[in-house]
Amino acid sequence: MSEPAQTERDSFARVEAGMKRRRAAERRFRFFGKCAVGLGLGFLVILFASIVGNGYSAFWQTRITLDVTIDEAIVDPAGTRDPALLRAADYGALIKQSLREMFPDVSGRRNRFALYGLVSNGANFDLRDRVLADPSLIGSKVALSVAADDDVDMLMKGHIDRGAPEADRRVKDNQLAWIDALEADGRIRSAFNLDFFSNGDSRDPELAGIRGALMGSIFTLFVTLGLSFPLAVAAAVYLEEFAPKNRWTDLIEVNINNLAAVPSIVFGLLGLAVFINFFTLPRSAPIVGGLVLTLMTLPTIIIASRAALKSVPPSIREGALGVGASPMQAVMYHVLPLALPGMLTGTIIGMAQALGETAPLLMIGMVAFIADVPAGVFDPSTALPVQIYLWADSPERAYVEKTSAAIIVLLLFLAAMNALAVLLRRRFERRW
Amino acid sequence: MTQTPLLIVLLLTLSSLAYHFGRKRAFAVSAGHTRTLHSLPAYYGLYAALWAVIPALLVLGLWLACEDTVITRLVVGSLPPEIASLAPSRLNLVLNDIRNLVVGNIVSSEPDALIVAAADRYRELRGVSTVALFAVTLGLATIGGWLAYGRIRPEHRSRNAVERIVMGILIACSTIAILTTVGIVLSVLFESIRFFQAVPVTEFLFGLDWSPQIAIRADQAGSSGAFGAVPLFAGTMLITLIAMSVAVPIGLMSAIYLAEYASSRVRATAKPLLEVLAGIPTVVYGFFAALTVAPFIRNSGGLFGLDIASESALAAGLVMGVMIIPFVSSLSDDVINAVPQSLRDGAYGMGATQSETIRRVIFPAALPGIVGAVLLAVSRAIGETMIVVMAAGLAAKLTANPFEAVTTVTVQIVTLLVGDQEFDSPKTLAAFALGLVLFFVTLALNVLALYIVRKYREQYE
Numbered sequence A: 001m002s003e004p005a006q007t008e009r010d011s012f013a014r015v016e017a018g019m020k021r022r023r024a025a026e027r028r029f030r031f032f033g034k035c036a037v038g039l040g041l042g043f044l045v046i047l048f049a050s051i052v053g054n055g056y057s058a059f060w061q062t063r064i065t066l067d068v069t070i071d072e073a074i075v076d077p078a079g080t081r082d083p084a085l086l087r088a089a090d091y092g093a094l095i096k097q098s099l100r101e102m103f104p105d106v107s108g109r110r111n112r113f114a115l116y117g118l119v120s121n122g123a124n125f126d127l128r129d130r131v132l133a134d135p136s137l138i139g140s141k142v143a144l145s146v147a148a149d150d151d152v153d154m155l156m157k158g159h160i161d162r163g164a165p166e167a168d169r170r171v172k173d174n175q176l177a178w179i180d181a182l183e184a185d186g187r188i189r190s191a192f193n194l195d196f197f198s199n200g201d202s203r204d205p206e207l208a209g210i211r212g213a214l215m216g217s218i219f220t221l222f223v224t225l226g227l228s229f230p231l232a233v234a235a236a237v238y239l240e241e242f243a244p245k246n247r248w249t250d251l252i253e254v255n256i257n258n259l260a261a262v263p264s265i266v267f268g269l270l271g272l273a274v275f276i277n278f279f280t281l282p283r284s285a286p287i288v289g290g291l292v293l294t295l296m297t298l299p300t301i302i303i304a305s306r307a308a309l310k311s312v313p314p315s316i317r318e319g320a321l322g323v324g325a326s327p328m329q330a331v332m333y334h335v336l337p338l339a340l341p342g343m344l345t346g347t348i349i350g351m352a353q354a355l356g357e358t359a360p361l362l363m364i365g366m367v368a369f370i371a372d373v374p375a376g377v378f379d380p381s382t383a384l385p386v387q388i389y390l391w392a393d394s395p396e397r398a399y400v401e402k403t404s405a406a407i408i409v410l411l412l413f414l415a416a417m418n419a420l421a422v423l424l425r426r427r428f429e430r431r432w
Numbered sequence B: 001m002t003q004t005p006l007l008i009v010l011l012l013t014l015s016s017l018a019y020h021f022g023r024k025r026a027f028a029v030s031a032g033h034t035r036t037l038h039s040l041p042a043y044y045g046l047y048a049a050l051w052a053v054i055p056a057l058l059v060l061g062l063w064l065a066c067e068d069t070v071i072t073r074l075v076v077g078s079l080p081p082e083i084a085s086l087a088p089s090r091l092n093l094v095l096n097d098i099r100n101l102v103v104g105n106i107v108s109s110e111p112d113a114l115i116v117a118a119a120d121r122y123r124e125l126r127g128v129s130t131v132a133l134f135a136v137t138l139g140l141a142t143i144g145g146w147l148a149y150g151r152i153r154p155e156h157r158s159r160n161a162v163e164r165i166v167m168g169i170l171i172a173c174s175t176i177a178i179l180t181t182v183g184i185v186l187s188v189l190f191e192s193i194r195f196f197q198a199v200p201v202t203e204f205l206f207g208l209d210w211s212p213q214i215a216i217r218a219d220q221a222g223s224s225g226a227f228g229a230v231p232l233f234a235g236t237m238l239i240t241l242i243a244m245s246v247a248v249p250i251g252l253m254s255a256i257y258l259a260e261y262a263s264s265r266v267r268a269t270a271k272p273l274l275e276v277l278a279g280i281p282t283v284v285y286g287f288f289a290a291l292t293v294a295p296f297i298r299n300s301g302g303l304f305g306l307d308i309a310s311e312s313a314l315a316a317g318l319v320m321g322v323m324i325i326p327f328v329s330s331l332s333d334d335v336i337n338a339v340p341q342s343l344r345d346g347a348y349g350m351g352a353t354q355s356e357t358i359r360r361v362i363f364p365a366a367l368p369g370i371v372g373a374v375l376l377a378v379s380r381a382i383g384e385t386m387i388v389v390m391a392a393g394l395a396a397k398l399t400a401n402p403f404e405a406v407t408t409v410t411v412q413i414v415t416l417l418v419g420d421q422e423f424d425s426p427k428t429l430a431a432f433a434l435g436l437v438l439f440f441v442t443l444a445l446n447v448l449a450l451y452i453v454r455k456y457r458e459q460y461e
Helices: A004-061 A081-088 A091-102 A109-116 A123-132 A148-154 A173-184 A209-244 A249-257 A264-278 A286-310 A314-322 A327-356 A359-363 A384-393 A399-428 B004-030 B041-078 B087-104 B113-150 B158-174 B176-198 B202-204 B230-261 B264-279 B281-302 B315-340 B339-351 B354-383 B386-391 B411-418 B426-460
Strands: A060-069 A143-148 A188-192
Touching: A004 A060, A004 A399, A004 B230, A004 B264, A004 B281, A004 B315, A004 B354, A060 A091, A060 A148, A081 A123, A091 A109, A091 A123, A109 A173, A123 A143, A148 A173, A148 A399, A173 A188, A209 A249, A209 A286, A209 A327, A209 A384, A209 B158, A209 B176, A249 A286, A249 B176, A249 B426, A264 A286, A264 A359, A264 B176, A264 B354, A264 B411, A264 B426, A286 A359, A286 B176, A314 A327, A327 A384, A327 A399, A327 B158, A327 B281, A359 A384, A359 B386, A359 B411, A384 A399, A384 B281, A384 B386, A399 B281, B004 B041, B004 B113, B041 B087, B041 B113, B041 B158, B087 B113, B113 B315, B158 B176, B176 B202, B176 B426, B230 B264, B230 B315, B230 B354, B230 B411, B264 B315, B281 B315, B281 B386, B315 B354, B315 B386, B339 B354, B354 B426, B386 B411, B411 B426
Parallel strands: none
Antiparallel strands: A060 A143, A060 A188
C-alpha cells in the first residue's frame, strides 16, 4: 500500500520542483504580451507626437507690417483709376521702396536683394488686392501686414539656428540684424495662417496652401461616393437576396474577395490603361481618380453591405412575403431600409479608405504641380494625400511643417468620418 | 460634352412625365376600381418611366463613348492624303493641334489653313453630333414612354415587368467586380505582352541588372536599358522580411495577450487603438519613415560605427511592419477566439499553466489560421507603395544588407510611370510587366491564405 503513496508523493515533488520555473515562464510570457501591446500603442503615440510636433506651428505664420506709400506715379501714372491698369501695375516696386525707407542705409545690389527677400513674393498681390478694393488709397500711406519669407518664418519659429556659422545658415547676419530691428519696432507678429486654408499649391512655402488639394479630394470623393454606393448596394442586394447558388455567383464572390486584397497601385495601372489611354479621359482629373477609387472601394462596401443585409432577421422577409409582397417588394420596402444604416457605415469606412489613398492617384497623373483650385471634376487637380507626398519631396525646411500640417488636416477628416460611422452604428444598431 | 447634364435633366423630366401619365392612365383604364388592376398603379407609372429613360440613357452612354473616335476618323478622312497617311505618332500631333484649336488653346505653331479648316470641320461635326444626340435620345425617350403608355391595361403585369428590369440592373451591377478583374488582367497583360516583345521573359524574370533608363543618343553610357527584375524582387523580399519580423511577433503577441489575458476593459480600449494604426494613410507612414525613422536609424547606427544609408531598407521595413501590426493582430485575434473553449478547459484540467495552454494547445490549433493571416499580411507588404516610394531608395542593388538602400517593385512602377511618358518605350511598358507580376503574386498569396483559413475554420464548426 505504501508504494502508490510513495509515487504520488514523488510526482507531487516533481511537479512542485518544476513549478517555480513554470511560473516564471508564465510571467515572462505575460510580460511579452504586455510589451507587444505597449510597443504597438507606443508606435502610435510616437507617430502622432512626431506629426503634431512638426506640424502645429504651420497653423501660425510670421507677418511683417510695412508702411507702404502707394505712389500714384507708379500705380496709376495716367490717373485714370482703370482697374485693368491698376491690376497690371508694379506693386513690387512699392514694397521694395517701403523696405528701403525703413532701412535707408542699406546699399549695394546684393544687400538690397537680401533685404527684399525678407518679405514673401505674395506681398505684391496683397497690396494689389488692397488697392483694387479701395482705389482711394492711392497717394496715401497704408500699414500693410504681409507674410514673411519662409526662411524668416522658420527663423522666428526656431527652426533655424542663430548660432550656426553664417555660411551654413539660410538667414544671413545682415538679415538677422534687420529682423531684430523689425521685431524691436513691433513690426513682426505671429498670426493665424489663413493662407494655408485659402491658397492652392505654390513654389513659395509661405504661400502654399491646401485648398486646391482639399477641393480635389472632395471632388474625387464625390465621384467615388456617387458611383460606388449605388453600385455596391445593388450588387450586395443581388448577391445576398436573389442570386442563385451556381458557378457564376461563386465566381463573382471569389472575385470580390480577391479584389479587396489587390494592391491599390494595380488599380492605378488599370485606370491609366483603361480610363486614360482607352477612353481618353483627361489626365490628372478628379473624375478619373473617382472612377479608380470607386473600383478600389467597391469590394469593401459590397462586403459590408452584405453583412448588413445578413443581419436583418429572416422573419422580416417572411412577414412581408406572408402578407403578399413579391420577393422584390419584400427586399426593397422591408429588408433594405433596415440594412441601410449598416451599409452607410460600410460606405463611410470605404470613403475614408479612398480619402487616404495615394498610389493609384500617382498613376493617373494627379501628381502634377497645380497652383489653381479646381472648379469641377474635369479640371486638373491633386488630392490631399498626393499633396502630402509632393510637399514631403520638397527640399525647403518650411515644407516639413506644411506637410505635417496637411497630414493633421487629413487625419482630422479621417477621424471625423470614422466618428460618423461609429455614431451611425450606435444610433441605428438594432439587436433582434 | 458640355450639354450632357442638360440632356440628362431633360431625360429625367420626360421620365417623370411618363410616370405621371402612366399612373394616371392606370386609374383611367380601371375606371376608378384599382382592384381590377393587376399591379399597384405606381408600377404602371414606373413601367412607363423606365421605358422612357433606360434605352435613352444606354444610347447616350454609347454615343459619348464613341463620339470622339468617330469624329476624329471623319476629320482624318477629310484631310488631304499626304497628311492622312502620316505615321500614327505624327498624325497624333496634327490631331492634337486640331483639338487644341477647337478648344481655343494655344497651338504649338502658327496654324496653317489646312489645320484651321480641319478644326472648323471638327467643330461643325461636333455641333451636328450634339444636335443628333439630343434628337435621338429625346425621341427614343418619347417613343419608349409612349409605347409603354399604350400597353397599359388592367391585366398588364406591370409589377413583374418592372421587377424584371430592376433585377437586370442588380445583376449588371454585381458583374462589375468581374469586369474590374478582367479589366485589370487585360490592361496589364496587354501592355506586358508588348513589353515582352522587346525584352525576353527570361531576361526580365532572371536578369540581375536593372537600369531602365534608355539614353537618347546611341553613344551615351547605358544606352540600352537593362530589364532584369531580380534586384527588385530581392529588394521587395528584404523589406517584406523586415516588416514581417516586426509585425508578426508584435501582432501575434498582442493578439494573444488581448484575447487570453487582458481584462475586457483593457481589450475594449487597446484593440480599437491598435486598429487606428491600420486606418492611417500610408502616405503618412511614408513621411514618418523618411523624416523621423530613417534619420534616427542613421544616427544611432553612427553611434555604433555603422554606415547606414539614409534610405535604408531597415527604415522602410520597420515602418511598414508597424503599419501591418493591426492587420496581423486582428486576424490572429479572430482565429484565436475561434478555438473552442473545451480545448482550453482540457489543458487547464491537466494542470497546464495559462501560457503552456496557449503555447502547446491554442497556438497549434490556431496555427493554420495564423499562417493564413501572415500570408495575407505578406501580400499586403509586397503591394504597399507609398512607404517604400518615400523611404526606400531608387537604385536597384542586389543585397541582403538591411542597412543599404534597396528598391522594390512598387517603387519602380511609380518611378517609371510618374511624369511624362510615351507608350511605346519598353521603359513605360516595364511598369506594366512589374504590375503583372505584382498582381499574380498577391493574388496567389491571397487565394492560398483564404484557402488555408477556410479549411481551418471548417475543423471546429
